[in-house]
Amino acid sequence: MRQPGSPTVRRRRLAAELRHLRERAQLTLEEAGEWLGWSATKLSRIETSRVGVVPKDVESLLGLYGVNGSKREELLRLTRDARKRGWWQAYDDLSSEYAAYIGLEAEAASVRSFAPIVMPGLLQTEDYARAVIRAGFVLAPPGEMERRIEIRMARQALLTKTEPLRLWAIIDEAVISRTVGGPSVMRSQLERLLGLMETPNVTLQVLPFTVGAHPGTSGAFQIMEFPERADPNVVFLEHLTDSLYVERDSDVYRYTVAFDHLRSKALDPDDSQRLVAETAMRLD
Numbered sequence: 001m002r003q004p005g006s007p008t009v010r011r012r013r014l015a016a017e018l019r020h021l022r023e024r025a026q027l028t029l030e031e032a033g034e035w036l037g038w039s040a041t042k043l044s045r046i047e048t049s050r051v052g053v054v055p056k057d058v059e060s061l062l063g064l065y066g067v068n069g070s071k072r073e074e075l076l077r078l079t080r081d082a083r084k085r086g087w088w089q090a091y092d093d094l095s096s097e098y099a100a101y102i103g104l105e106a107e108a109a110s111v112r113s114f115a116p117i118v119m120p121g122l123l124q125t126e127d128y129a130r131a132v133i134r135a136g137f138v139l140a141p142p143g144e145m146e147r148r149i150e151i152r153m154a155r156q157a158l159l160t161k162t163e164p165l166r167l168w169a170i171i172d173e174a175v176i177s178r179t180v181g182g183p184s185v186m187r188s189q190l191e192r193l194l195g196l197m198e199t200p201n202v203t204l205q206v207l208p209f210t211v212g213a214h215p216g217t218s219g220a221f222q223i224m225e226f227p228e229r230a231d232p233n234v235v236f237l238e239h240l241t242d243s244l245y246v247e248r249d250s251d252v253y254r255y256t257v258a259f260d261h262l263r264s265k266a267l268d269p270d271d272s273q274r275l276v277a278e279t280a281m282r283l284d
Contacts, residue, residue, distance in 0.1 A: 008103020011082040013230050015049035017075060018058070021065040022047070036060055055079050094151075100245075101236055102155060108224040110166035112259050114216045116207075118180065119189060120169050121152050122159060123196060123204075128189040129153070131181030164201045170216075170262050172207045176279045183283045190280035197273050205266035206275050214265055215258040223255055 022032050022043075029040040029047075036043075045051045058079045062072050094102075105111065113120045118132050129152050133145050158165040176193075179186045196202045207214065222236045235246035235255045246252060267275060 008100055009107040009226060009231055010078055011052060012049045012104075013228070014053070014058075014075065014078045014082050015047050016230070017078070018053075018061055019047040021061070021067060025065045027064075032061075032064060035064055052083060053079065054083075101238075102151070104224055104234055104236070105155065105158065105165075107226055107231075108165060109227040110168070110225045112223040112225075112256075113167065113169045113220075114171075114222075114259060114262055115169060115175055115220050116172040116216055117175065117220065118178075119171065119175055119193070120167075120222075122156055122165075122167060123169065123193060123202075124152065125185070125189050125192050126153055127181055127185045131185060159196070159199070159201065166201050168203045168263075170205045170207055170259070170266050172216075173209050173275075176206065176276055179283070187280050187283040190276055190283070193276055194273065194280070197269065197276070203269055204272055204276075205263060205269060206272040207262060207266040208275075211265045215261045221255055221258075223252070223259060 022029075025032075027035075029043050032038075033040045033043050046053045046057070055076055058076060062068075062075060067075065111122075113122075119128060121129070124132070126149060129149050130145070133148050133152075137145055137148070159167065176190060180189070193204065197204050207216070220238065224234045224236065226233070232247065232249065233252050233256075235252050237244040237246065246255065266272070
Protein backbone atom coordinates (compact mmCIF):
# COMPACT_ATOMS: atom_id res chain seq x y z
CA MET A 1 0.00 0.00 0.00
CA ARG A 2 2.80 2.40 0.86
CA GLN A 3 4.91 3.79 -1.93
CA PRO A 4 8.69 4.04 -1.52
CA GLY A 5 9.63 7.61 -0.87
CA SER A 6 7.38 10.51 -0.03
CA PRO A 7 6.37 13.17 -2.55
CA THR A 8 5.89 15.57 0.37
CA VAL A 9 9.54 15.31 1.36
CA ARG A 10 10.74 15.51 -2.23
CA ARG A 11 8.71 18.67 -2.82
CA ARG A 12 10.23 20.16 0.32
CA ARG A 13 13.74 19.25 -0.85
CA LEU A 14 13.10 20.71 -4.30
CA ALA A 15 11.84 23.94 -2.76
CA ALA A 16 14.99 24.26 -0.67
CA GLU A 17 17.20 23.62 -3.71
CA LEU A 18 15.42 26.27 -5.79
CA ARG A 19 15.66 28.81 -3.00
CA HIS A 20 19.39 28.11 -2.61
CA LEU A 21 19.97 28.50 -6.36
CA ARG A 22 18.16 31.85 -6.45
CA GLU A 23 20.18 33.13 -3.52
CA ARG A 24 23.41 31.92 -5.15
CA ALA A 25 22.41 33.85 -8.28
CA GLN A 26 22.03 36.91 -6.02
CA LEU A 27 18.44 37.53 -7.08
CA THR A 28 15.58 38.62 -4.85
CA LEU A 29 12.15 37.05 -5.18
CA GLU A 30 10.96 40.18 -6.96
CA GLU A 31 13.88 40.24 -9.38
CA ALA A 32 13.58 36.55 -10.29
CA GLY A 33 9.82 36.90 -10.69
CA GLU A 34 10.24 39.92 -12.95
CA TRP A 35 12.67 38.04 -15.21
CA LEU A 36 10.16 35.21 -15.61
CA GLY A 37 7.00 37.29 -15.70
CA TRP A 38 5.82 35.77 -12.42
CA SER A 39 4.66 37.38 -9.22
CA ALA A 40 6.98 37.26 -6.22
CA THR A 41 4.14 35.52 -4.38
CA LYS A 42 4.13 32.61 -6.82
CA LEU A 43 7.85 32.11 -6.46
CA SER A 44 7.67 32.41 -2.68
CA ARG A 45 4.98 29.72 -2.51
CA ILE A 46 7.15 27.42 -4.65
CA GLU A 47 10.23 28.03 -2.47
CA THR A 48 8.31 27.30 0.74
CA SER A 49 6.74 24.14 -0.79
CA ARG A 50 3.26 25.51 -0.21
CA VAL A 51 2.39 24.60 -3.79
CA GLY A 52 3.64 22.01 -6.24
CA VAL A 53 5.60 23.03 -9.31
CA VAL A 54 5.44 21.69 -12.86
CA PRO A 55 8.59 20.66 -14.78
CA LYS A 56 8.14 23.52 -17.25
CA ASP A 57 8.38 26.10 -14.45
CA VAL A 58 11.42 24.36 -12.95
CA GLU A 59 13.10 24.43 -16.38
CA SER A 60 12.49 28.19 -16.52
CA LEU A 61 13.99 28.67 -13.06
CA LEU A 62 17.02 26.53 -13.84
CA GLY A 63 17.59 28.46 -17.05
CA LEU A 64 17.46 31.77 -15.15
CA TYR A 65 19.89 30.46 -12.52
CA GLY A 66 22.29 29.03 -15.09
CA VAL A 67 21.96 25.39 -13.99
CA ASN A 68 22.99 22.80 -16.58
CA GLY A 69 24.27 19.25 -16.91
CA SER A 70 23.78 16.59 -14.26
CA LYS A 71 22.47 19.05 -11.67
CA ARG A 72 19.72 20.11 -14.04
CA GLU A 73 18.72 16.50 -14.72
CA GLU A 74 18.78 15.71 -11.00
CA LEU A 75 16.40 18.57 -10.17
CA LEU A 76 14.04 17.76 -13.03
CA ARG A 77 13.91 14.14 -11.86
CA LEU A 78 13.20 15.40 -8.33
CA THR A 79 10.39 17.55 -9.78
CA ARG A 80 8.79 14.53 -11.41
CA ASP A 81 9.10 12.48 -8.20
CA ALA A 82 7.59 15.32 -6.17
CA ARG A 83 4.47 15.21 -8.35
CA LYS A 84 3.77 11.53 -7.68
CA ARG A 85 0.90 10.64 -5.37
CA GLY A 86 1.38 9.02 -1.97
CA TRP A 87 -1.01 6.28 -0.83
CA TRP A 88 -2.72 8.72 1.57
CA GLN A 89 -3.72 11.03 -1.28
CA ALA A 90 -6.37 8.51 -2.30
CA TYR A 91 -8.32 9.93 0.64
CA ASP A 92 -9.40 13.16 -1.01
CA ASP A 93 -11.12 14.51 2.12
CA LEU A 94 -7.85 14.74 4.09
CA SER A 95 -6.89 18.23 5.18
CA SER A 96 -3.74 19.53 3.51
CA GLU A 97 -2.04 19.76 6.93
CA TYR A 98 -2.71 16.12 7.81
CA ALA A 99 -1.72 14.94 4.34
CA ALA A 100 1.55 16.86 4.65
CA TYR A 101 2.20 15.29 8.04
CA ILE A 102 1.64 11.76 6.72
CA GLY A 103 3.95 12.47 3.81
CA LEU A 104 6.74 13.64 6.11
CA GLU A 105 6.22 10.74 8.52
CA ALA A 106 6.36 8.27 5.62
CA GLU A 107 9.89 9.36 4.72
CA ALA A 108 11.25 9.90 8.25
CA ALA A 109 14.00 7.66 9.56
CA SER A 110 13.09 8.40 13.16
CA VAL A 111 10.42 10.18 15.17
CA ARG A 112 10.76 11.49 18.70
CA SER A 113 7.32 12.00 20.16
CA PHE A 114 6.05 13.56 23.39
CA ALA A 115 2.43 12.73 24.24
CA PRO A 116 0.86 14.30 27.34
CA ILE A 117 -2.82 13.45 26.74
CA VAL A 118 -3.41 10.40 24.51
CA MET A 119 -1.32 7.61 23.05
CA PRO A 120 0.66 8.54 19.90
CA GLY A 121 -1.22 7.48 16.76
CA LEU A 122 1.48 5.01 15.72
CA LEU A 123 0.96 3.06 18.96
CA GLN A 124 -2.84 2.99 19.12
CA THR A 125 -5.05 -0.07 18.77
CA GLU A 126 -8.01 0.26 16.44
CA ASP A 127 -10.53 0.40 19.30
CA TYR A 128 -8.49 3.00 21.19
CA ALA A 129 -8.15 5.06 18.01
CA ARG A 130 -11.91 4.85 17.43
CA ALA A 131 -12.61 6.16 20.95
CA VAL A 132 -10.12 9.03 20.55
CA ILE A 133 -11.33 10.01 17.08
CA ARG A 134 -14.99 9.80 18.09
CA ALA A 135 -14.34 12.12 21.05
CA GLY A 136 -12.46 14.63 18.89
CA PHE A 137 -14.93 14.66 15.99
CA VAL A 138 -18.30 14.60 17.70
CA LEU A 139 -20.02 16.25 14.71
CA ALA A 140 -18.26 14.23 12.00
CA PRO A 141 -20.29 11.64 10.02
CA PRO A 142 -19.48 7.96 10.77
CA GLY A 143 -17.88 7.48 7.37
CA GLU A 144 -15.29 10.15 8.03
CA MET A 145 -14.38 8.65 11.40
CA GLU A 146 -13.89 5.21 9.86
CA ARG A 147 -11.65 6.65 7.14
CA ARG A 148 -9.52 8.36 9.78
CA ILE A 149 -9.19 5.09 11.70
CA GLU A 150 -8.24 3.27 8.48
CA ILE A 151 -5.55 5.86 7.74
CA ARG A 152 -4.18 5.71 11.27
CA MET A 153 -3.90 1.93 11.11
CA ALA A 154 -2.23 2.13 7.67
CA ARG A 155 0.39 4.54 9.03
CA GLN A 156 1.49 1.93 11.57
CA ALA A 157 3.03 -0.19 8.80
CA LEU A 158 6.05 2.11 9.21
CA LEU A 159 6.95 0.27 12.42
CA THR A 160 7.11 -3.16 10.80
CA LYS A 161 8.52 -2.58 7.30
CA THR A 162 11.91 -3.95 6.25
CA GLU A 163 13.74 -0.85 7.50
CA PRO A 164 11.31 0.25 10.19
CA LEU A 165 10.81 3.71 11.53
CA ARG A 166 12.68 4.28 14.80
CA LEU A 167 10.20 5.66 17.32
CA TRP A 168 11.19 7.13 20.68
CA ALA A 169 8.03 8.05 22.57
CA ILE A 170 7.74 9.75 25.93
CA ILE A 171 4.22 9.57 27.29
CA ASP A 172 2.89 11.27 30.38
CA GLU A 173 1.62 8.96 33.13
CA ALA A 174 -1.81 10.48 32.47
CA VAL A 175 -1.85 8.70 29.09
CA ILE A 176 -1.74 5.24 30.64
CA SER A 177 -3.92 6.24 33.60
CA ARG A 178 -6.81 7.68 31.57
CA THR A 179 -9.28 4.91 30.69
CA VAL A 180 -10.08 5.57 27.04
CA GLY A 181 -12.92 3.53 25.50
CA GLY A 182 -13.59 1.56 28.69
CA PRO A 183 -11.49 -0.90 30.74
CA SER A 184 -11.29 -3.66 28.11
CA VAL A 185 -10.22 -1.27 25.34
CA MET A 186 -7.65 0.34 27.60
CA ARG A 187 -6.28 -3.01 28.78
CA SER A 188 -5.83 -4.13 25.16
CA GLN A 189 -4.11 -0.83 24.40
CA LEU A 190 -1.66 -1.24 27.26
CA GLU A 191 -0.98 -4.85 26.23
CA ARG A 192 -0.19 -3.67 22.72
CA LEU A 193 2.13 -1.08 24.22
CA LEU A 194 3.96 -3.77 26.18
CA GLY A 195 4.38 -5.80 23.00
CA LEU A 196 5.78 -2.84 21.07
CA MET A 197 8.22 -2.09 23.89
CA GLU A 198 9.87 -5.46 23.13
CA THR A 199 10.65 -4.46 19.53
CA PRO A 200 14.12 -3.02 18.82
CA ASN A 201 12.92 0.05 16.92
CA VAL A 202 10.52 1.33 19.59
CA THR A 203 11.69 2.99 22.81
CA LEU A 204 9.07 4.14 25.27
CA GLN A 205 9.39 6.04 28.52
CA VAL A 206 6.70 7.16 30.94
CA LEU A 207 6.94 10.60 32.51
CA PRO A 208 5.62 10.11 36.06
CA PHE A 209 3.27 12.49 37.88
CA THR A 210 5.96 13.03 40.51
CA VAL A 211 8.08 15.03 38.03
CA GLY A 212 5.75 18.02 38.39
CA ALA A 213 6.31 20.90 35.95
CA HIS A 214 8.43 19.98 32.94
CA PRO A 215 9.51 21.30 29.50
CA GLY A 216 6.53 19.63 27.78
CA THR A 217 3.77 21.52 29.58
CA SER A 218 2.99 23.45 26.38
CA GLY A 219 1.66 20.28 24.70
CA ALA A 220 2.42 17.38 22.39
CA PHE A 221 5.10 17.54 19.71
CA GLN A 222 6.93 15.26 17.28
CA ILE A 223 10.45 15.71 15.94
CA MET A 224 10.94 14.03 12.57
CA GLU A 225 14.42 13.18 11.32
CA PHE A 226 15.09 12.14 7.71
CA PRO A 227 17.72 9.88 6.18
CA GLU A 228 19.00 12.48 3.71
CA ARG A 229 21.17 15.31 5.04
CA ALA A 230 19.45 17.61 2.55
CA ASP A 231 16.21 17.21 4.54
CA PRO A 232 16.55 18.99 7.90
CA ASN A 233 14.54 17.93 10.94
CA VAL A 234 10.95 19.13 11.32
CA VAL A 235 8.87 19.61 14.45
CA PHE A 236 5.12 19.02 14.17
CA LEU A 237 2.63 20.60 16.57
CA GLU A 238 -1.07 19.77 16.43
CA HIS A 239 -3.85 21.80 18.03
CA LEU A 240 -7.63 21.50 18.06
CA THR A 241 -8.18 23.69 14.98
CA ASP A 242 -4.84 23.77 13.17
CA SER A 243 -1.36 22.31 12.80
CA LEU A 244 2.05 23.93 12.76
CA TYR A 245 5.39 22.89 11.31
CA VAL A 246 8.54 24.27 12.92
CA GLU A 247 11.51 24.23 10.57
CA ARG A 248 13.82 27.05 11.63
CA ASP A 249 17.01 25.50 12.97
CA SER A 250 17.01 27.47 16.23
CA ASP A 251 13.41 26.48 17.00
CA VAL A 252 13.96 22.81 16.12
CA TYR A 253 16.97 22.89 18.46
CA ARG A 254 14.81 24.16 21.33
CA TYR A 255 12.38 21.27 20.90
CA THR A 256 15.28 18.84 20.69
CA VAL A 257 16.65 20.14 23.98
CA ALA A 258 13.16 19.97 25.53
CA PHE A 259 12.84 16.32 24.45
CA ASP A 260 16.24 15.52 25.96
CA HIS A 261 15.15 17.08 29.26
CA LEU A 262 11.92 15.06 29.21
CA ARG A 263 13.89 11.90 28.47
CA SER A 264 16.14 12.52 31.47
CA LYS A 265 13.17 13.09 33.80
CA ALA A 266 11.12 10.11 32.57
CA LEU A 267 11.36 6.58 33.94
CA ASP A 268 13.86 4.42 32.08
CA PRO A 269 12.39 1.90 29.58
CA ASP A 270 12.46 -1.02 32.04
CA ASP A 271 10.74 0.90 34.84
CA SER A 272 8.30 2.31 32.30
CA GLN A 273 7.44 -1.20 31.15
CA ARG A 274 6.78 -2.28 34.73
CA LEU A 275 4.49 0.69 35.33
CA VAL A 276 2.51 0.00 32.14
CA ALA A 277 2.15 -3.68 33.15
CA GLU A 278 0.98 -2.75 36.66
CA THR A 279 -1.56 -0.30 35.24
CA ALA A 280 -2.89 -2.95 32.85
CA MET A 281 -3.31 -5.43 35.71
CA ARG A 282 -5.42 -2.95 37.66
CA LEU A 283 -7.90 -2.93 34.77
CA ASP A 284 -8.71 -6.65 35.24
